[in-house]
Amino acid sequence: MILAASAASTCSFDLRGTGERSRAGAAPPSGGDGGSGGEGRVDGLPNGMLYRWAASAPSQPGIYELPGWLTLESPTADRTVQVGEGALVSGIPADVPRARRTVDGGPWGLSLEGARENRIPLSTPGQRPWRVIYDASLAAARGPDGAVSAGRVSDGDAESAAAAYVPVDRSEGATSTISGWVGDVDGEEGDFAWIRAFAFDDAAQGGARTKVPAPAPAWRRIDFTGVETARAGQIWVYPAAGEAARRSAASFAFMNLESARYPSSAIPTAGTARRREADVLYANNAEWLIWKGWVKAVIELAPNYASGEQLADHDLLYIDPGNRVFLRASDGALVMTATGARGVATVATEGLSWEREQALLVEISSSSAGLSLRVTPDGEQEISVDDPAAVGAISIPASGRIHILGDPGGSQECADLRRVEFYEVR
Structure with missing residues (x-):
């Protein structure tokens, strides 16, 4: 599925081939309306709840319309989800705003990503700098977005494993991640389409995460992570690898090479490496959410990374440098720091462990009774820490904003926001 934006100032989005359209730039829904694809209103909220947004199925594929009290800034165009x-x-x-899910029938979330660069100059196999070997051929094909966005690689050599490859700038010693969409894989049992990073260490090559067994008509995204060595920077795609060389074909699209420990969304490139800037999400009514100098909130998120894969502390709720809740990169602990009229206090859980896309339910409270921090990984027991030290009421930030899943510079890592709630503190 592909969205095309019109040139009008209030752009409209068109889902190719369906005629479905929705408008952006119109006035946001009033009150606490969750907007298209979200739910939760100020009117009729449970007792003590001030504002709420929760993700649900979007009315237009991949797109949310947020309520008036939430603002997303995402300066990069031509994004995917x-x-x-x-x-x-x-x-x-x-x-x-992008609506994301990775499993058919699974939960939706608002995709919020950190800044990333795709170092592959042309993200879909096609014209140069892509090259072929052993009678491989390249042709345009439909991709996982329904558009002609894929490259179909055909193996016409019955004796050697034909392939297409692209040179990339390498970063020796860096831990990097390759991801790509693979589909319409022809072949016999025992054959597989394969992505190989020539510069990666041997431990990262040839495993199940790099292969799609034939036959596989549907599209599938694969990713793998490795350490870049001094070998040549090249990424290879094989349409018909296996124990015996055979003639076959497979399609590849939206290839990423990122200097990170896990993949982010596909970053299309058209001849040079390209950077996608970080998403910035904030509630723009801090004077209503910091209730008489106190804060009580619930955040449900699904990190796109597993514990141990983040590179930076990831803010979940950021008011100012002295008042924030974050996942600490060094050990995966959940940390809350509060600064008020009476001083500073910090509480932290033990180091947490979670898998990619595993939901974390986080409950935060700063009140006259002290600090309270609770986290429940999906399917596991609640972990809680409390500190009775009362720091006193906190100030409303001059910006009037409370940032969610990031700070004023944007998201430090990639995660899906499933819901956010703010409450009165009594």
């Missing part, structure tokens, strides 16, 4: 096991939406304009 995964919307199922075998589908993505491409062509998403700047500042448009």
